[in-house]
Structure formats: structure tokens, C-alpha cells
Amino acid sequence: MNDMNWTLSFERLLAAADVTVETLPPPSNNILLWQFSASDWQKLAEQARSYGLRWSAGWAIQEDNVFWVHALFEKQGIYLLTRSIIDYAKPELPSQSTVYPAANRSERHTQDMFGIKFTDHPDNRPWTRHKAWDRHDYPLRKDFAVQGRPEVITPPDTEYAFVKSYGAGTYEIPVGPVHAGIIEPGHFRFQAVGELILNLEERLGYVHKGVEKIAEGRNPEALARLAGRVSGDTTVGHCWAACMAMERAAKVDIPPRAALIRGILAERERIANHLGDIGAICNDVAFVFGQMQFTRLRENWLRTQAGIFGHRLLMDCVIPGGVKSDISAADCDAVKHDISRLRKELSDIITALDLNSSLEDRLYTAGYLSEDMAAAYGTVGYVGRASGQDFDVRRDAAYAPYDRVTVKVAMETQGDIASRLWIRYKEIMVSMKLIERFLGLLEPGDIVANWQVPEAGSLGLGIIDGWRGEIVSFVRFGADNLIDRFYPRDPSQLNWPALEKLVLNNIVPDFPVCNKSLNGSYSGNDL
Amino acid sequence: MLRLFKKILTTGIVTENIKPVSRTEQGREDELERMGVEVKRLIDRKFAGSIAIRQVDAGSCNGCELEIHALNNPYYDIERFGIHFVASPRHADVLLVTGPVSRHMQAALLRTYQATPDPKWVVAVGDCAACGGEFGESYACCGAVSNVIPVDAVISGCPPTPLALMKGVLGMIKR
Ligand code: SF4
Numbered sequence: 017m018n019d020m021n022w023t024l025s026f027e028r029l030l031a032a033a034d035v036t037v038e039t040l041p042p043p044s045n046n047i048l049l050w051q052f053s054a055s056d057w058q059k060l061a062e063q064a065r066s067y068g069l070r071w072s073a074g075w076a077i078q079e080d081n082v083f084w085v086h087a088l089f090e091k092q093g094i095y096l097l098t099r100s101i102i103d104y105a106k107p108e109l110p111s112q113s114t115v116y117p118a119a120n121r122s123e124r125h126t127q128d129m130f131g132i133k134f135t136d137h138p139d140n141r142p143w144t145r146h147k148a149w150d151r152h153d154y155p156l157r158k159d160f161a162v163q164g165r166p167e168v169i170t171p172p173d174t175e176y177a178f179v180k181s182y183g184a185g186t187y188e189i190p191v192g193p194v195h196a197g198i199i200e201p202g203h204f205r206f207q208a209v210g211e212l213i214l215n216l217e218e219r220l221g222y223v224h225k226g227v228e229k230i231a232e233g234r235n236p237e238a239l240a241r242l243a244g245r246v247s248g249d250t251t252v253g254h255c256w257a258a259c260m261a262m263e264r265a266a267k268v269d270i271p272p273r274a275a276l277i278r279g280i281l282a283e284r285e286r287i288a289n290h291l292g293d294i295g296a297i298c299n300d301v302a303f304v305f306g307q308m309q310f311t312r313l314r315e316n317w318l319r320t321q322a323g324i325f326g327h328r329l330l331m332d333c334v335i336p337g338g339v340k341s342d343i344s345a346a347d348c349d350a351v352k353h354d355i356s357r358l359r360k361e362l363s364d365i366i367t368a369l370d371l372n373s374s375l376e377d378r379l380y381t382a383g384y385l386s387e388d389m390a391a392a393y394g395t396v397g398y399v400g401r402a403s404g405q406d407f408d409v410r411r412d413a414a415y416a417p418y419d420r421v422t423v424k425v426a427m428e429t430q431g432d433i434a435s436r437l438w439i440r441y442k443e444i445m446v447s448m449k450l451i452e453r454f455l456g457l458l459e460p461g462d463i464v465a466n467w468q469v470p471e472a473g474s475l476g477l478g479i480i481d482g483w484r485g486e487i488v489s490f491v492r493f494g495a496d497n498l499i500d501r502f503y504p505r506d507p508s509q510l511n512w513p514a515l516e517k518l519v520l521n522n523i524v525p526d527f528p529v530c531n532k533s534l535n536g537s538y539s540g541n542d543l
Numbered sequence: 544m545l546r547l548f549k550k551i552l553t554t555g556i557v558t559e560n561i562k563p564v565s566r567t568e569q570g571r572e573d574e575l576e577r578m579g580v581e582v583k584r585l586i587d588r589k590f591a592g593s594i595a596i597r598q599v600d601a602g603s604c605n606g607c608e609l610e611i612h613a614l615n616n617p618y619y620d621i622e623r624f625g626i627h628f629v630a631s632p633r634h635a636d637v638l639l640v641t642g643p644v645s646r647h648m649q650a651a652l653l654r655t656y657q658a659t660p661d662p663k664w665v666v667a668v669g670d671c672a673a674c675g676g677e678f679g680e681s682y683a684c685c686g687a688v689s690n691v692i693p694v695d696a697v698i699s700g701c702p703p704t705p706l707a708l709m710k711g712v713l714g715m716i717k718r
Contacts, residue, residue, distance in 0.1 A: 147647070148645075148646035148683055149682055155682055155683070161682075162681050162682060163680070163681060163682060164681065164683075165682075166646055166682060169650065169653065170646040170649045170650060171650060172650040173647075193648065193651050194599060194651055194655055196630035196631070197630070198598045198600075198608055198628060199600070200600050200603070200605055200608065201601075201651065221647055222602075222645065222647045222651070223603070223642065223648065224645055225602055225604075225643060225645055225678045225681075225684050226678070226681045226682055226683030227678075229681065229682070229683070230678065230679070230681055241677055242677055245604040245606070245676075245677050245678075245701075246604065247604060248603070248605040248606025248607070248608075248609060248702065249605055249606070251606065292609070305547055308616075308617050309554070311613070311616035311617065312554070312557060312617050312618065314613075315613060315616050315617075315618050318613075322704075328610070329606055329609065329702070331606070331701065364546070364549075364550050364553075365550060368546045368547045368550055537605060538605070539602075539604045539605050542645075
């Protein structure tokens with residue numbers, strides 16, 4: 017156990033580099049809170065990078081006449097929350113994205129939403145803002161009314177300065193925001209020579225719904241409902257992370273039975289999505305057998321969920337303090353039966369997939385993401401794990417109920433589409449085992465704790481492993497049990513930039529399957 | 544290859560005649576089955592055998608998309624009624640619109656609507672599209688789809704189940 021050790025030596029390292037640290041009371045037991053002066057913000061990032069810390073999330077809050085800007089780092093399952101306080105009148109801070117590419121879009125989001133300028137930022141184009149609000153308005157400032165001042169028809173953003181390519185034979189393909197399939201909107205711009213992709217630029221933000229702004233003033237139940245709609249495919253994940261953040265802020269411990277049921281819900285969500293994704297990857301390379309089989313398995317799985325939990329996608333099953341409904345002994349049997357059926361079916365189908373040479377031909381070596389790239393962009397979940405990034409919140413920063421079981425983290429190192437497919441399969445197998453373990457640990461008891469109204473100003477950070485990877489949810493309460501600030505960081509935010517890299521030197525027709533193998537959430541990214 | 548055929552054969556046909564979910568729903572479900580046959584006839588007559596749907600995500604959380612996707616799985620197989628999803632609004636008879644119309648998608652939604660040839664129908668799918676849902680109207684969202692383009696039918700639910708979607712679409716064509 018090297019537990020808290022690295023934070024001590026990191027503190028010494030910072031001192032040696034002349035960076036002053038002010039340690040503040042930790043928001044929870046595996047998260048430290050350190051404060052830095054604005055002038056040290058970039059130096060902090062440099063030291064953190066050289067010390068091997070992973071950049072995980074960044075967000076700001078407004079407190080009267082100052083902004084608190086946060087950056088969250090992680091190493092060996094210990095989280096370090098850093099903060100710098102800057103003046104409302106001169107909101108400037110050195111950028112960390114010169115050191116951590118992962119911070120790039122996050123800082124641009126903070127710039128658009130708060131009007132905070134990150135000096136020396138390598139790319140200060142807007143990111144989340146298109147034309148729904150003026151460039152001198154900042155929706156997350158307290159004086160910005162939630163209704164804003166929108167035009168009758170918000171014009172499309174035609175001014176965004178895309179990267180251009182010059183030279184004989186190169187051409188551009190703009191795609192979206194409305195795509196050909198049943199898929200979320202976003203814009204992709206390709207530069208290609210012949211069929212080969214030379215460059216891809218993503219432009220997201222089309223489904224920005226003002227989640228952070230409309231969260232303000234909600235009570236815990238209403239925030240949980242909203243969090244469950246940050247990204248519909250991750251409704252359990254986001255709802256859990258937000259509830260965990262609120263529970264930590266309010267110092268509420270959830271009953272063991274509730275934690276186990278949350279675990280079952282989250283693992284079921286992981287399996288449902290992985291089944292759908294494997295089917296969709298097969299579809300994108302015209303392997304209809306795989307698509308039909310996996311969408312069938314997914315449908316079976318969702319029907320059980322509707323029967324037991326009352327919702328096919330498990331929306332609103334997690335509530336502040338616990339879970340909405342209990343599961344009976346008969347339900348447990350149904351869950352077990354479901355698992356043994358899925359195991360049996362998978363053993364048939366997976367061998368058929370594995371032996372299929374046309375599938376092999378399309379998926380192996382395509383969409384390659386190197387380990388270095390995966391690390392540089394801080395990719396998480398199956399995208400990171402398929403490229404050797406051995407991290408899983410469930411194992412490395414275990415929370416209830418995962419602290420009661422051993423979580424085996426599936427790994428691949430090849431970094432191609434095939435790896436991202438096989439890792440999903442392996443994760444399904446692990447999740448089924450986990451659900452069985454959780455069922456075995458269930459004992460009679462409460463499923464929801466009594467709520468305690470937190471003091472105004474209480475902070476909470478919920479960090480869990482959703483099916484796409486690490487989800488970070490930050491909550492700050494105001495007076496009367498009402499939310500003052502909510503920031504959810506979907507894993508997609510870290511994984512999207514990797515898509516721009518992994519498609520390079522692939523052919524344009526392979527873009528859909530490359531994209532599906534990563535399967536970022538647009539909604540979770542755009543907020 | 545043999546394994547593949549074996550699996551196909553042992554799986555058989557799972558496509559359902561929209562079977563009753565529970566006994567109490569029996570009456571309603573039978574009605575749906577009848578409606579399906581009726582609609583198929585209608586589509587055959589009026590639309591030369593098929594009707595084309597273009598789905599537009601105008602700010603959804605992606606939950607509605609997951610269930611719309613499910614319509615194509617072998618259980619529901621919506622194509623058997625002559626209903627299929629197309630890649631371009633120019634080929635579409637029906638637009639299925641989801642989401643609380645984010646302002647960043649407003650212009651794109653209007654353009655998609657204009658690009659769809661007349662006669663056309665618009666179905667607002669999900670609570671967000673019906674009334675703004677959990678997101679409502681704000682600096683970032685226009686709210687209900689009907690605030691932006693004319694809507695012919697609404698299918699509520701968060702998200703609506705594939706069954707509700709099928710009923711909604713079939714019901715609209717029947718009108
Ligand atoms: S209706 Fe529900 S599932 Fe559909 S987009 Fe809105 S929040 Fe998501």
C-alpha cells in the first residue's frame with residue numbers, strides 16, 4: 017500500500033519548485049483539496065505532469081466577486097482537487113492545456129460559460145458557445161438570467177475557424193450536424209487525399225441544453241432527475257455520481273442494501289450498452305448476423321429491467337440517499353436466470369464472431385490508438401483500457417459496494433477497433449460476475465437513508481466508474497437544501513479528442529465504425 | 544460459418560406479433576395488431592408500399608434514440624409494416640424529432656423541415672419534444688418541438704418504449 021504517500025512527496029516536489037500549497041479540509045476521505053495562487057497554476061500542472069498525475073476534470077464556480085477554478089488530478093486512485101481563486105474584475109488564469117491536452121476543451125468550456133480567460137491557451141476558439149448567446153454574455157455567471165436573451169431563430173454558427181488544408185489533391189468533407197443514421201448531432205470535418213483521412217476536426221456543442229445552469233436552485237430529487245438525463249445511455253452512472261456528490265456534501269451514508277442495488281443497476285447498464293455497441297460495430301462493417309443477435313440480447317436484457325425496476329433504461333432508479341425500489345427474492349432469481357441465459361447465448365455467438373474472417377479483416381489494426389496517445393489525452397473506460405490505460409474507479413478508488421468485492425479490470429493493449437470490441441465483451445463477463453456477487457451479499461435492510469439538509473456552501477464530489485469510464489460529478493449546495501452549482505464530467509469529454517487521432521490514416525468509409533468503437537456521448541459532452 | 548448458421552437456426556424468428564405485455568393489456572394490444580395490418584394496407588395504397596422516416600435529434604439526452612433504434616431490432620422489426628428509416632430528409636415522409644430543441648440545433652431543424660418534401664408529417668417523440676421535459680425553455684433550449692416547427696403528433700414518455708413508438712407512428716398514419 018503506497019496510499020497517501022505520493023501526495024506527501026508531491027507536496028515536497030512542489031515546495032522545491034517554489035510552488036506554495038495551501039491545504040484545505042478534504043471534501044471526502046480519498047480526495048484532497050489544495051489551493052494555489054493564480055500565478056502558480058501552470059507550474060502546478062507542469063509538476064503534476066512530470067510526477068505522472070492524470071488530469072481528470074476542470075470546472076469553475078462563482079462566489080460573490082471571485083471565481084474558484086478547479087482542476088482534478090488522480091494517481092493510484094488518490095484524487096487531488098486543486099483550486100485557484102481569481103478576481104471577477106480580471107478573470108484570468110494561466111492555461112494548463114499547454115501541459116495537459118486533456119484540459120483543452122474543458123478550459124474552452126469554462127471560457128465560454130464564465131468568461132474566464134486562460135492565458136497562453138493553444139486554441140482559444142469558442143467550444144460550447146455557438147450563437148445562442150452573445151460572446152460577451154456568460155451563462156454561468158450569477159447575473160445571467162436562465163432565460164437569457166435568445167433571438168427568435170438562433171442562427172447557425174458560420175464563423176468557427178476550422179483548420180484548413182491546402183495543396184493539390186486534398187479535399188474537405190464536412191459532415192453534420194444532422195447525420196444519416198439514428199444518432200446524435202455533431203459536426204465532423206475531414207481533410208482527405210483519395211480515401212485516406214489526413215485530418216479530422218470535431219465541432220460539438222449542438223446539443224448544449226444548459227444543464228449546469230438549470231441545475232441551480234433545484235432540490236436533491238430534482239437534481240438527481242436532471243443528472244439522469246445528462247446522457248440517457250448513462251442514466252444510472254450520472255445519477256449515481258450526482259447522488260454520491262450530494263450525499264457526501266450532506267454527510268449522508270447510504271444503507272448497504274441500497275449500495276448493492278446501485279451496483280447491480282450500474283453493472284446492468286454497462287452490459288446493456290456493451291451489447292448494443294458490439295451489435296452496432298458489427299452493423300457498421302455490414303455483419304448483420306452480429307447486429308441482429310446482439311440487439312436481440314439487448315432487448316431481452318431491457319425487458320427484464322422493465323419488469324424488475326420499472327424502466328427499460330433504469331431512469332430515476334437511483335435517488336438521493338439510496339434507491340427508489342427494492343428487489344424481491346423472485347427478482348433476484350430473475351436476475352440470476354437472465355445472467356445464465358446471457359452467458360449461454362454469448363458462448364455461441366462469440367465463437368461465431370471470433371472465427372469470422374471478414375470481421376477480422378475490418379476490425380483488426382483499424383482505428384489504432386497508441387498507448388502514448390491514450391495516456392496524453394487521459395482517455396478513460398474501454399477506450400483507455402483497450403490502449404493499455406490500466407485504471408478503473410471501481411478497483412482503484414473503490415466506493416460502496418465495490419469496496420466489498422474484487423473487481424477484475426479487463427485490459428487490452430492493441431488499441432484497435434478489435435480491442436475496443438473485445439474489451440466490451442470481457443467487461444460484460446466481469447459485470448455478470450459482479451452482479452452475482454452483489455446478489456450474494458444482499459441482506460435485508462433499508463434502501464434509503466434519511467436526508468440531512470447540508471449547510472450552505474457544502475461541497476461534494478462523486479466519482480464513479482460508469483460504463484464509459486470515470487464520471488466526475490461536482491455539487492455545491494446553497495441555502496435551504498438547494499443546489500448552487502452542479503458540474504458533471506462525462507467520460508466522453510476525455511475520449512472525444514482521441515477520435516481525432518485514431519481515425520488518421522484510416523479510410524473515410526471506416527469512420528463510422530471507428531466512431532462507434534469509441535462511442536462518445538454528444539449530450540454528455542455538450543451539457 | 545457453420546456455427547453461424549446453427550445459431551441462426553436455433554434462434555429462429557423472434558419477431559413478435561406485438562404480443563400482449565400482460566393480460567390486462569390484452570384488449571389494447573390486439574387493437575394494435577389490427578392497426579398494424581390496417582396501416583400496412585393504407586401504406587400499400589397511398590404510399591406505394593412504404594413510408595420513409597427521418598429521425599432528427601434536436602438536443603435529446605440520447606435516451607429517445609436508444610428506443611427508436613430498438614424499433615429495428617428483430618423483436619419489433621418495424622420494416623415489416625413498410626416503415627423504414629432513411630438517411631436524408633429529402634427522402635422522408637415523416638420526421639421523428641426528439642429533444643427540447645437546443646438553440647444550437649434550431650436552424651438545423653428548420654432546414655431539415657424545409658428539405659423534407661410535402662406532404663410531410665412531424666412527430667414529436669419523448670417528453671422533451673412534447674413539452675420541453677426536464678430541460679424546459681431556457682437560454683439554451685426552445686422547449687417543445689411545436690415552438691419551432693408544426694407538429695402533427697406527439698408520443699410522450701421518457702423515453703417512450705418501442706411499443707409506444709410503434710403505436711404512435713401507426714396511429715398517426717391511420718389518421
Ligand atoms: S424525453 Fe427523456 S429520454 Fe427522451 S430526450 Fe428527453 S430526457 Fe431524454
